[in-house]
Amino acid sequence: MIPVVIFGTGGFGREVHELLEDCIQAQANFDVVGFLDGNARNHGSQVHGLPVLGGLEWLRDRSELKVVLGVGGPVTKRKIVEQIRVLGNSCITVIHPRAVIGRRVEIGEGSVVCAGTVITTDTKIGAFSTFNLNATIGHDSSIGPYCTFAPGANVSGSVTVGEGTDFGTNASIIQGVSVGEWSIIGAGASVVKDLGPNVTAVGVPARVIKEREPGWHL
Secondary structure: OEEEEEEOOOHHHHHHHHHHHHHHHOOOOEEEEEEEOOOHHHOOOEEOOEEEEEOHHHHOOOOOOEEEEOOOOHHHHHHHHHHHHHHOOEEOOEEOOOOEEOOOEEEOOOOEEOOOOEEOOOEEEOOOOEEOOOOEEOOOOEEOOOOEEOOOOEEOOOOEEOOOOEEOOOOEEOOOOEEOOOOEEOOOOEEOOOEOOOEEEEOOOOEEEEEOOOOOOO
């Protein structure tokens, strides 16, 4: 059995627990020990009948425990992963049994793939990426680490998405287009041309409404 803890007790953290339960029902060898949370006020409480054991420091000297990321925001994920690495633990990838993943898809460590997600073929997914319900990723795409795709996000074939990009619910991107690192694509937006890094884009077609300085996420 692989002992795991879920970081995050909010809505997505509880969804991840349900995902793990579904994986266990499908014969995955996970043993969910409990939750971790950055808010000390939640420590000692229970979520879904499991204890909130503490914050990340609780992992110290427990290197056998694997962490599943129950937070979706790219900036937050990156900061949490850095702390987990310092403590000597690692994150594992979990894929819902009702996700459809092509045989020629590479998925990096620590990613979370929810029910209904479809990733077709010849696509590379960076580490610590999150695919919420019914997200789709087309052929020959390249997804950077720490990306997040909200429910219903749709990525067409031969798309390049930079590190830390956050796609809102039902956002889409047409074939052959690229989005730069640490950008935010608003809910329902349709990306029809290349977008640079560190921007926020909304609307149909998506237009840039905000530009940030490089490193804003640090």
